[in-house]
Amino acid sequence: MRNNSEIWFSDQQTDSVSLNIRVTNQLYHGISEFQEIDVFQSESFGKFLVLDGEVLFSESDEFIYNEMVAHVPMAVHPHVKKVLIIGGGDGGVATEFTSYPEIEQIDVVEPDEQMVEVCREFFPESTKGFDDERVQISYQDGLRFVRGRENEYDIIINDATDPFGHSEGLFTKEFYGSCYRALKSDGIMVYQHGSPFFDEEESVFRSMHRKVFKTFPISRVYQAHVPTCSSGYWTFGFASKKYHPITDFDEARWNERNIKTEYYTTSLHRAAFMLPRYVVDILHEEEY
Numbered sequence: 001m002r003n004n005s006e007i008w009f010s011d012q013q014t015d016s017v018s019l020n021i022r023v024t025n026q027l028y029h030g031i032s033e034f035q036e037i038d039v040f041q042s043e044s045f046g047k048f049l050v051l052d053g054e055v056l057f058s059e060s061d062e063f064i065y066n067e068m069v070a071h072v073p074m075a076v077h078p079h080v081k082k083v084l085i086i087g088g089g090d091g092g093v094a095t096e097f098t099s100y101p102e103i104e105q106i107d108v109v110e111p112d113e114q115m116v117e118v119c120r121e122f123f124p125e126s127t128k129g130f131d132d133e134r135v136q137i138s139y140q141d142g143l144r145f146v147r148g149r150e151n152e153y154d155i156i157i158n159d160a161t162d163p164f165g166h167s168e169g170l171f172t173k174e175f176y177g178s179c180y181r182a183l184k185s186d187g188i189m190v191y192q193h194g195s196p197f198f199d200e201e202e203s204v205f206r207s208m209h210r211k212v213f214k215t216f217p218i219s220r221v222y223q224a225h226v227p228t229c230s231s232g233y234w235t236f237g238f239a240s241k242k243y244h245p246i247t248d249f250d251e252a253r254w255n256e257r258n259i260k261t262e263y264y265t266t267s268l269h270r271a272a273f274m275l276p277r278y279v280v281d282i283l284h285e286e287e288y
Contacts, residue, residue: 006022007022007023007024007026008020008021008022008023009021009023009040009042009050009055011050011053011054011055011228012053012054013198013230013231014198014200014201014230015200017198017231019055019228021040021042021044021045021048021055022042022043022044023040023041023042024041024042024043025040025041026038026039026040026041027039027040027041027047027122028118028121028122030114030118032112032113032114032115033112033114034111034112034115035051035052035112035115036051036052036053037049037050037051037114037115037118038050039118039122042058044060045058045059045060045061045227045228046058046059046060047059047122047123048228049090049118049119049122049123051115055228056090057090057092057126057228058227058228059123059125060227061226061227061228062090062092062126063092063261063262063263064224064225064226064262064263065092065192065224065226065229065234066092066093066095066096066126067096067261067262067263067264068222068224068236068263068264068272069093069096069157069159069190069192069236070093070096070097070157071096071254071259071261071264071269072190072222072236072238072245072264072269072272073155073157073188073190073238074097074100074155074254075249075250075251075253075254075266075269076188076240076243076244076245076248076249076250077154077155077186077187077188077243078243078250078253079102079154080100080102080103080154080155081102081103081104081105081154082103082104082105082107082152082153082154082155083097083103083105083106083107083153083154083155083156083157084107084109084146084152084153084155084156084157084182085097085106085107085108085109085156085157085159086109086142086145086146086156086157086158086159086160087109087110087142087158087159087160088108088109088110088157088159089108089110089112089115089116089119090115090119090123090126090127091108091116091119091120091123091126091127091128091129091130092126092129093157093159094106094108094129094130094132094135095125095126095127095128095129095130096129097129098129098132098134098135099257099259100257100259103134104134105134105136106129106132106134106135106136107136107138107153108130108135108136108137108138109137109138109140109141109142109145109146110137110138110139111139111140111141111142112139113139116130116137116139142158142160142175143172143174143175143178146175146178146179146182147174147178148178149178149181149182150181150182151181151182151183151184151185152182152183152184153182153183153184153187154183154184154186154187154188155187155188155189155190156179156182156183156187156188156189156190157189157190157191158175158179158189158190158191158192159191159192160191160192172211173211173214173215176189176211176212176215176216176239177215179239180215180216180241183241184241185241185242186240186241186242186243187240187241187242188238188239188240188241188243189212189216189237189238189239189240190236190237190238190239191208191212191236191237191239192234192235192236192237193205193208193209193221193234193235193236193237194208194230194234194235195229195230195231195233195234195235196235196278196279196282197230197231197233198230198231201230202282205235205282206282206285206286208237209221209237209282209283209286209287210286210287212237212239213286213287215239216239216240216241217240217241217242218238218239218240218241218242218243218244218245219237219238219239219240220237220238220244220245220273221235221236221237221238221273221275221279221283222235222236222238222245222272222273222275223235223236223272223275223279224236224263224272235279245269245273246270246273249266249269249270251266251269254266
């Protein structure tokens, strides 16, 4: 039972499932041009950011997502100089990429300037990468930014939230085609692929893989356990023009860097691509 003094935040993940988090304080509430933004303090997850009523990340588990998005392609691509992050207004992915001295430029394209400012205030560890001189933030639509660019980036990260609302255009066939053209001849795109566990989300999962599989010669999916994500099971897409995430994976080269991580390891890298049977079956059905 909950006593009357308790305050709970409920993230409605499906019509019949919600993630309930007991909060000790609401630190921020605001409405930007694009979305409703809230920051809460909790005992179990620390501070967490909510966009339009859904948890985006928390202090306790954001490292999982950020490390798996950044280090997986960096352990595969042999010579990364220029990175594009579409979305990423919380700064976590950009901060991970600043661990690599060979990267010369990190472009972050985030339409919502208010979200960036909120994250700078309440999540300074996540956004510290924004202070790196190699990081440039552009406040504009991601599809508009990438459209028309050719042979420019080694890695593109689609760090958009969901295929709805203002970020809907970042999950279309046009967007994936634009990313393909914006990548160099050996470029890699990594994108959040959602969770196929709940029936309500499976169709979006299928659609993303189908579009990317038809656009890139190499298209694989990998996984991680992120407690605040839907069902706690999250996947990522690895789309590449040349490099395979396992056969071109250079374990020794990455370990020599001595980058401090809390989740990613080179052993985990290989294991992350070993998917459950039901996920493999879903992916294969969309490939034929």
